Amino acid sequence: MASKNIFNKPIGVIGAGSFGLAVANLLAENTDVILYARNQETLKSINETGEWNSYQINKKIEATDDLEHLAKSCDIIFPVVPSANFREMIKSLSPFLHPYHILIHGTKGLNLNLPEGKSLQDMKMLERHHIKTMSEVIMDESVVVRVGCLAGPNLAKEISQGMPAATVVASHFNEVIQIGQQLLRSDRFQVYGNPDLIGIELCGVLKNIIAIASGALSGLGLGENARSLLISRGMAEMIYLGKALGGNVRSFIGLAGIGDLMATSHSTLSRNFTVGKRLAEGENLNAILTDMAEVAEGVNTIMIAKRIAESFKVRAPITEILHRVLFEGLTMEEAVQYLMKYPLNVDVDFI
Numbered sequence: 190m191a192s193k194n195i196f197n198k199p200i201g202v203i204g205a206g207s208f209g210l211a212v213a214n215l216l217a218e219n220t221d222v223i224l225y226a227r228n229q230e231t232l233k234s235i236n237e238t239g240e241w242n243s244y245q246i247n248k249k250i251e252a253t254d255d256l257e258h259l260a261k262s263c264d265i266i267f268p269v270v271p272s273a274n275f276r277e278m279i280k281s282l283s284p285f286l287h288p289y290h291i292l293i294h295g296t297k298g299l300n301l302n303l304p305e306g307k308s309l310q311d312m313k314m315l316e317r318h319h320i321k322t323m324s325e326v327i328m329d330e331s332v333v334v335r336v337g338c339l340a341g342p343n344l345a346k347e348i349s350q351g352m353p354a355a356t357v358v359a360s361h362f363n364e365v366i367q368i369g370q371q372l373l374r375s376d377r378f379q380v381y382g383n384p385d386l387i388g389i390e391l392c393g394v395l396k397n398i399i400a401i402a403s404g405a406l407s408g409l410g411l412g413e414n415a416r417s418l419l420i421s422r423g424m425a426e427m428i429y430l431g432k433a434l435g436g437n438v439r440s441f442i443g444l445a446g447i448g449d450l451m452a453t454s455h456s457t458l459s460r461n462f463t464v465g466k467r468l469a470e471g472e473n474l475n476a477i478l479t480d481m482a483e484v485a486e487g488v489n490t491i492m493i494a495k496r497i498a499e500s501f502k503v504r505a506p507i508t509e510i511l512h513r514v515l516f517e518g519l520t521m522e523e524a525v526q527y528l529m530k531y532p533l534n535v536d537v538d539f540i
Contacts, residue, residue: 199223200372201263203278205231205252206483207345209269210244212295214349216267217247218375223259224252242482244349260285265293265368267339268323271484272298276326283331293337293358293369296323297393298486299493309492315500320434320493322390337365338386339373340393340445342452344459348378355379357445359389381444388436392445395430396453397461397487398494398508399423403454404465405514405521415525419507420454426505430494433501461487468514469521491515506531 202213205226213224226232234241235252253259259266260282270278275296286292300321301309312319321329324336337360348354358369358380366382374380383389399420406415427450428441440446453459457466464485467477478488495512498505510527513519519527 196220196265196372198265199251199263201225201259201266202269203256203259203266203282204269205235205241206269206271207242207244207349208295208343209267210241210246211343211345211348212267212269212339212373213250214244214247215373215375215378217249219372220249222247222250223262224250225254225256225259226252227254229254256282257285260290264289265291265372267293267295268327269295272296272300272323272486273484273489275323276300276330279327279330286331286333288332288334290331290333291335291337291365291368292327292331292333293339293360293365294323294327295339295343297340297390297397298323299394299490300326301493302329309496312496315496317434320497322387322394324386324390335362335365336360336386337362337369338390338393339369340389340449341381342444342449344452344456346458351377353377353379355381355444355448357381357383357389357443359383359386359440359445361386383440383443383445385437385440387434388431388440389445391431391434391436392427392441392449394486394490395427395494396423396446396450397485397490398511399427399450400453400459400461401465401468401485401487401491402507402511404459404462404467405469405524406465407462408466408469409521409525411525416454420450423454423507424450426507429503430497430501430505430508433497433503460485464488474515488515 199221200216201223203225213222216222231241232252232254235246239246302319302321327336337358339356341356343356358366360366370380402419491511494508510524514524
């Protein structure tokens with residue numbers, strides 16, 4: 190597809206991790222891009238050599254470390270930063286944002302909005318207003334109203350290699366969906382729309398839990414029958430948790446749900462799959478996370494999702510047993526034995 194500029198202004202991307210770079214390169218096929226990166230080495234390499242961390246960077250991408258410059262130059266911004274840093278990033282960006290801005294994020298994590306001085310361990314029960322998706326964080330911390338998200342089977346390395354892929358742009362605003370499709374769609378990248386913003390965000394968040402479990406099965410060498418059992422029961426668990434937080438069942442059985450779950454539950458390119466596999470092979474969680482170049486969102490999600498399940502009275506045996514493995518000393522072998530004996534007699538009971 191010939192490169193062209195379909196908007197009068199460049200499009201902003203915040204975050205120079207692997208998915209941020211993949212999104213920037215996709216956008217650059219259709220328009221000019223300003224990419225925000227805090228790391229000066231990253232900034233210099235992108236602007237001077239056109240590559241970073243083995244990724245080739247499109248010549249239509251300009252890197253900057255100035256959020257004010259990005260916000261003034263771009264009406265449409267794609268934030269793609271880890272969930273742990275997301276709220277602080279939006280707070281830093283917020284003084285430069287206006288109601289005319291559109292933000293479409295690509296972050297697959299949750300943020301806790303707890304009373305001041307309280308931690309997750311201090312809370313006996315979580316209520317819905319304590320749990321924020323990234324779109325809710327944007328609206329909490331800025332004047333931006335037109336918000337969307339990206340979710341789907343979007344393994345950054347495959348996208349960067351030009352392999353066929355697709356994503357979902359979700360928003361309450363048709364305009365946001367249409368703009369996302371126009372900006373991202375190409376001959377090798379299909380873009381679907383969905384109005385269930387919260388549901389699509391939760392698909393991307395919750396599948397990371399099952400991806401860790403799938404990696405563990407791989408590390409234990411337990412085969413594809415066990416993985417199929419895990420994925421089908423994992424999808425049911427995602428739906429129970431997603432419905433409790435306001436998502437629509439239909440979102441979970443589409444590309445952003447089952448599609449993303451399949452990709453991250455089978456791929457060694459998935460950071461969460463890798464965490465589970467290395468745990469099952471006997472490595473220590475802290476050592477794994479320290480060794481990884483980028484964040485595996487599923488670890489933090491398991492902590493939050495366990496409390497969601499308890500607070501909203503949702504059955505989530507995979508989440509609960511993974512929490513025991515990650516934080517309470519249970520072995521993966523013991524976890525598998527526990528799950529195989531878990532008393533679930535009904536296959537599908539959420540439709």
